[in-house]
Amino acid sequence: MGSGTRVGRVRGLGSAKSGAHHWIAQRVTAIGNALLMPWFLISLALLPAYDHAAISGWLAQPIVAVPMLLLVISVFYHVRLGLQVCIEDYVHDDGLKFAVLVLLTFFTVGCGAVCLFSIAKIAFAGGAL
Amino acid sequence: MAQSRQRPLSPHLGVYRWGPHMLVSILHRATGDGMAILGGLGLTWWLYAIASGPAAYANFQYYAWEAAPGDALGAILNYLCRIIMVGLSWAFFQHLCSGLRHLVMDMGAGYELQGNRRWSIVVFVAAALATIAFWAWIVAGRAA
Numbered sequence: 001m002g003s004g005t006r007v008g009r010v011r012g013l014g015s016a017k018s019g020a021h022h023w024i025a026q027r028v029t030a031i032g033n034a035l036l037m038p039w040f041l042i043s044l045a046l047l048p049a050y051d052h053a054a055i056s057g058w059l060a061q062p063i064v065a066v067p068m069l070l071l072v073i074s075v076f077y078h079v080r081l082g083l084q085v086c087i088e089d090y091v092h093d094d095g096l097k098f099a100v101l102v103l104l105t106f107f108t109v110g111c112g113a114v115c116l117f118s119i120a121k122i123a124f125a126g127g128a129l
Numbered sequence: 130m131a132q133s134r135q136r137p138l139s140p141h142l143g144v145y146r147w148g149p150h151m152l153v154s155i156l157h158r159a160t161g162d163g164m165a166i167l168g169g170l171g172l173t174w175w176l177y178a179i180a181s182g183p184a185a186y187a188n189f190q191y192y193a194w195e196a197a198p199g200d201a202l203g204a205i206l207n208y209l210c211r212i213i214m215v216g217l218s219w220a221f222f223q224h225l226c227s228g229l230r231h232l233v234m235d236m237g238a239g240y241e242l243q244g245n246r247r248w249s250i251v252v253f254v255a256a257a258l259a260t261i262a263f264w265a266w267i268v269a270g271r272a273a
Contacts, residue, residue, distance in 0.1 A: 027235065030228050037221065045266055050190075052183040059179065072172075079165040086158055111173040118173075118180035129182045 026081040032074035040071055056122050056129055065123035069116060076112035080104060149249035157227045160220035168217050218263055223256040 047058060058064055083104050091097040122129065178189035193210045196203025230252055233239050239248060 027232065030232065034225060034228065037225070041218075041221070041263065045263065045271075052179065052186040055186070056179050075172075076169070079161075079169060082161050083165050086162060107169070111169050114173050115176045118176035121180040122176075129180065 022081060022084075026078065026085075029074045029078035029081065032070070033078055036067060036071040036074060039067060052129075056125075059119065059122045060126050062123070065119055068119050072112055072115040072119065076108045076115075080108040083108075148246060149253065150245050153227050153230070153249040153252050156223055157231070160224040160227075164217060164220050164224060167213055168220075171213070171217070215260070215264060219256060219260040222259040222263075223252070226252040226255045226259075 043058075043064070047054060059068065084101060087097060087100050087104065091100055175189060175193075178185045191197070192203060192206050193214075194207060196207050230239070230248055233248075239245055
């Protein structure tokens with residue numbers, strides 16, 4: 001926190017000038033989630049069955065696969081931003097904070113990639129897996 | 130350092146009464162954390178199992194929802210997963226409602242003491258009702 005002292009300002013320890021983007025991206029993904037997650041839960045609740053054929057057949061439709069891809073991107077981006085704020089608030093040791101933030105990035109990008117690949121595979125297989 | 134001078138501190142930081150706005154605030158973080166870790170892993174496991182074919186999906190269903198009768202470990206995991214699923218659904222509705230509250234507050238509205246308190250309570254009630262309605266539909270509504 002060098003924004004308050006003169007020497008801190010000289011060393012460039014002030015604001016990183018990227019906080020507003022983080023803040024806005026968190027809100028934009030929140031709105032995306034607020035639209036996509038209710039769609040996802042209501043669609044699940046209305047499915048006639050939950051066996052593999054029913055679920056993969058449902059997911060394979062473009063009208064479902066595309067919003068699902070968007071949902072995964074919006075949700076995991078939101079997770080990345082939101083947990084970053086929590087980590088920065090509660091983890092005070094610089095080294096540990098850096099390690100946990102890297103772990104968070106790997107977790108969200110990794111899970112997101114597996115989800116995107118899975119949806120694409122289901123959609124391109126047309127439900128025939 | 131200009132900041133290292135002795136500054137007066139508020140003497141009673143630890144003395145306060147809990148209000149619904151404090152609970153809704155910390156629960157926004159708790160539900161977000163819970164969904165991020167358990168929900169993120171759960172969603173990934175579910176989609177990966179579907180993409181891996183009927184056998185992998187049957188395995189997911191076996192451990193997440195309905196194991197064979199007599200399988201003690203499976204039964205324990207089933208109960209755990211069901212508690213987690215109900216918990217995650219409540220966490221989602223709680224996080225959604227308090228997130229909408231935050232979007233309103235981001236616009237600078239809703240800071241009056243009475244209104245802030247009232248909307249905090251509305252968040253809890255709406256989230257609880259939505260969770261009950263969702264599972265009532267899954268368990269009873271679908272079957273009927």
